Amino acid sequence: MSCTSVVYCLERVLNLNDDYRQVFQVQGPSVLLMMVAGHTLLLPNRCPHQGAGLHNASLSSGVLRCPWHGIECALSTGRALNAPCANIEF
Ligand code: FES
Numbered sequence: 165m166s167c168t169s170v171v172y173c174l175e176r177v178l179n180l181n182d183d184y185r186q187v188f189q190v191q192g193p194s195v196l197l198m199m200v201a202g203h204t205l206l207l208p209n210r211c212p213h214q215g216a217g218l219h220n221a222s223l224s225s226g227v228l229r230c231p232w233h234g235i236e237c238a239l240s241t242g243r244a245l246n247a248p249c250a251n252i253e254f
Pocket of ligand 1: 211212213214215216230231232233234235
């Protein structure tokens, strides 16, 4: 049996704190590593609407607001809240 999983170390745990955000490029599209309210999140750094980078999105009460057109997505589910749009895929 062979192992096909690959593990990448993106950040040292001691560097993670609330409001941490960093973009990484790992074999393809960029990903956004965030820490929010003690939870570490890894998501595509791409708004599901038209692809804006989410690294500059505003964050309030667990809702990420895209800087381009203002679509808001719940970080708990990825669901778009204020417009018909695809969800963030975690
Ligand atoms: S690209 Fe994010 S809301 Fe349009």
